[in-house]
Amino acid sequence: MTISKLVLIELWKRKTQLISGLLAITLGIAVIVAIQSVAIVSEQNVARNLDNLGANILVLPQGASIDDYYTSDIDAPTLPMDYVERILTSTIAGVDNMSPKLTRRIKVGNQSVVLTGILPKSEIASKPLWQSSGLVGAELKAACAQTQSANQSHGLEDEKLQRKAIDTLYSEDCLAGSQVAKRLMLTSNGRINIMGKEFSVVKILPETGTVDDDRIFANLQDVQKLLKLENQVSAIEIMGCCNAISEGLLGQLRNILPDTRVTTIGQIVSTQIETNQLMKKVTLVMLVIIFFVGGISIGNYIWANVNERKKEIGILRMMGAERSTIYKMFLLKALILGIAGGILGYLLGTVAGVVLGPYLAGIVVKPVYVYLLWSIILSVAISLAGSLFPTYLAAKFDPHSNLQEN
Amino acid sequence: MILQGEKILKQYHHNRGFINALDHVSFTVQKGDFVTVTGPSGSGKSTLLLAIFGLIRLTSGNIIFDGKRIDNISDRRLTDIRKKSVGYILQSFALIPYLTTIQNVMIPLALEKIPRKEQYQRAEKILDYVGLSDRIKHLPRELSAGQQQRVAIARSIVHQPQIIMADEPTGNLDPTLSLEILEFLKKINRENKITIIMVTHSPVAADFGTMKLHLNEGKIVNS
Numbered sequence: 001m002t003i004s005k006l007v008l009i010e011l012w013k014r015k016t017q018l019i020s021g022l023l024a025i026t027l028g029i030a031v032i033v034a035i036q037s038v039a040i041v042s043e044q045n046v047a048r049n050l051d052n053l054g055a056n057i058l059v060l061p062q063g064a065s066i067d068d069y070y071t072s073d074i075d076a077p078t079l080p081m082d083y084v085e086r087i088l089t090s091t092i093a094g095v096d097n098m099s100p101k102l103t104r105r106i107k108v109g110n111q112s113v114v115l116t117g118i119l120p121k122s123e124i125a126s127k128p129l130w131q132s133s134g135l136v137g138a139e140l141k142a143a144c145a146q147t148q149s150a151n152q153s154h155g156l157e158d159e160k161l162q163r164k165a166i167d168t169l170y171s172e173d174c175l176a177g178s179q180v181a182k183r184l185m186l187t188s189n190g191r192i193n194i195m196g197k198e199f200s201v202v203k204i205l206p207e208t209g210t211v212d213d214d215r216i217f218a219n220l221q222d223v224q225k226l227l228k229l230e231n232q233v234s235a236i237e238i239m240g241c242c243n244a245i246s247e248g249l250l251g252q253l254r255n256i257l258p259d260t261r262v263t264t265i266g267q268i269v270s271t272q273i274e275t276n277q278l279m280k281k282v283t284l285v286m287l288v289i290i291f292f293v294g295g296i297s298i299g300n301y302i303w304a305n306v307n308e309r310k311k312e313i314g315i316l317r318m319m320g321a322e323r324s325t326i327y328k329m330f331l332l333k334a335l336i337l338g339i340a341g342g343i344l345g346y347l348l349g350t351v352a353g354v355v356l357g358p359y360l361a362g363i364v365v366k367p368v369y370v371y372l373l374w375s376i377i378l379s380v381a382i383s384l385a386g387s388l389f390p391t392y393l394a395a396k397f398d399p400h401s402n403l404q405e406n
Numbered sequence: 407m408i409l410q411g412e413k414i415l416k417q418y419h420h421n422r423g424f425i426n427a428l429d430h431v432s433f434t435v436q437k438g439d440f441v442t443v444t445g446p447s448g449s450g451k452s453t454l455l456l457a458i459f460g461l462i463r464l465t466s467g468n469i470i471f472d473g474k475r476i477d478n479i480s481d482r483r484l485t486d487i488r489k490k491s492v493g494y495i496l497q498s499f500a501l502i503p504y505l506t507t508i509q510n511v512m513i514p515l516a517l518e519k520i521p522r523k524e525q526y527q528r529a530e531k532i533l534d535y536v537g538l539s540d541r542i543k544h545l546p547r548e549l550s551a552g553q554q555q556r557v558a559i560a561r562s563i564v565h566q567p568q569i570i571m572a573d574e575p576t577g578n579l580d581p582t583l584s585l586e587i588l589e590f591l592k593k594i595n596r597e598n599k600i601t602i603i604m605v606t607h608s609p610v611a612a613d614f615g616t617m618k619l620h621l622n623e624g625k626i627v628n629s
């Protein structure tokens with residue numbers, strides 16, 4: 001016989017009480033696990049949808065303004081192409097995709113159009129709307145998404161397809177935005193003369209509702225040659241992880257690109273950050289509620305158990321059990337309840353998330369195994385916190401007051 | 407001498423005054439004595455029993471056990487003395503309801519952290535001594551009142567205490583069973599030289615004592 005065995009026997013012999021004690025904490029943990037399992041997938045979906053809005057950081061030449069970037073004036077300042085490599089070779093985390101581009105307003109016939117030189121792979125990758133139209137780009141990493149699997153629905157896993165996309169935009173090929181195509185009456189596989197060079201229109205891009213609808217896109221090196229701005233770009237568009245942005249990505253970029261202007265496309269970034277923060281706040285609020293409700297429930301259960309076992313506590317104290325033995329008896333019980341509640345809560349919450357996720361939130365939820373560990377830790381913490389005060393009172397009982405009840 | 411009480415005073419606050427539950431009680435108990443403590447209800451018998459080993463703290467007075475003062479020592483040391491040197495038997499048997507007979511008897515040994523195998527062997531031997539070797543796996547509710555009290559007696563002697571404190575051990579038993587239990591306590595007292603202090607209402611039980619204390623209103627009126 002040991003005190004641990006005494007606790008186990010008591011738990012086993014009073015199964016009904018054990019179940020009622022477990023119920024509160026199990027349900028509490030199950031709710032958190034279910035919410036978190038659904039939330040993590042929702043967060044990935046939201047992040048991916050926000051990524052569809054495009055790049056969220058702009059690197060511009062020192063003297064350039066956002067207006068310069070959009071109007072693409074003929075004398076707008078440029079920055080060296082080497083800066084792309086400088087970012088690539090740095091150890092900065094959170095840069096998911098880069099798109100250097102050179103943009104100038106030019107004349108095609110008597111029409112004013114914006115010619116934009118792009119690196120196809122990265123450009124297409126940063127324009128998910130283009131990808132959905134059949135153009136396949138480089139692998140897109142959803143900014144702020146928590147797992148690599150966030151991009152799987154884009155169908156970009158095939159590396160050969162990605163290479164093909166790079167190869168398809170030859171030096172004489174170009175892409176035309178929907179509005180400019182209408183104005184110039186361009187068609188797919190049609191031809192266009194740009195600054196004395198013949199280009200083949202390989203694709204009319206779908207309407208995006210952005211300035212891109214009014215642009216013609218060609219290979220960056222071709223545009224640099226045509227505009228006589230070799231190794232120069234107007235801007236580097238970056239798709240940065242919004243968490244990294246809020247943790248100082250802009251400052252890090254400014255440090256390695258001192259003579260540039262690094263700015264965010266505020267609306268996108270703030271939406272991303274706000275969404276993520278909202279998710280975290282909701283989870284935190286739930287966590288606090290569960291902690292208090294679960295803790296009070298367990299505390300109530302242990303207190304009822306202490307009262308029921310007053311005589312037993314008195315007998316043990318009479319026979320020479322120290323206060324620490326009484327602490328051990330009840331806290332060990334709380335620990336066992338915590339572990340069992342954590343495991344059962346994880347299983348119940350995961351099943352609820354997996355089964356109800358598709359019906360309630362329209363998303364496919366998969367078990368998140370690391371939550372098992374967190375469920376146990378949380379459940380044990382709640383259980384012990386809730387049991388401390390009743391256990392303290394149990395250990396403080398005068399043995400004789402309980403014995404006199406005999 | 408194994409136990410000595412000197413001018414033991416225990417006062418309780420009641421309304422605007424004090425009540426003396428024990429009023430300067432003095433006594434001396436020799437090793438191997440069978441002491442019976444009698445007196446009417448409220449005379450202080452149970453208070454004396456609980457006060458001797460610190461389950462109730464004294465207002466004043468000294469208690470000496472095995473040559474050492476124990477009325478002024480810490481709770482921790484008193485707990486240790488109760489664990490190693492004292493066995494308790496109560497009127498209501500005070501068995502833990504969800505433990506089997508042998509598990510109940512093993513508790514004092516578990517508190518002393520004696521290895522499990524030895525606990526089992528010693529408990530088995532004691533249960534055989536009290537005539538319950540065929541009931542070791544039974545729960546208390548599956549035993550008769552007399553058997554339950556014998557389990558309580560086995561639990562009180564399994565750790566070989568120097569002294570047994572018994573509070574109305576026959577209070578819940580019929581006359582036949584009472585005599586059986588009293589004879590058994592006498593046997594333990596004689597064979598094991600364990601000192602017994604027994605509180606009782608019963609004159610028959612009091613006659614088993616080799617030393618008799620009679621309390622009235624907290625004072626020893628006859629010994």
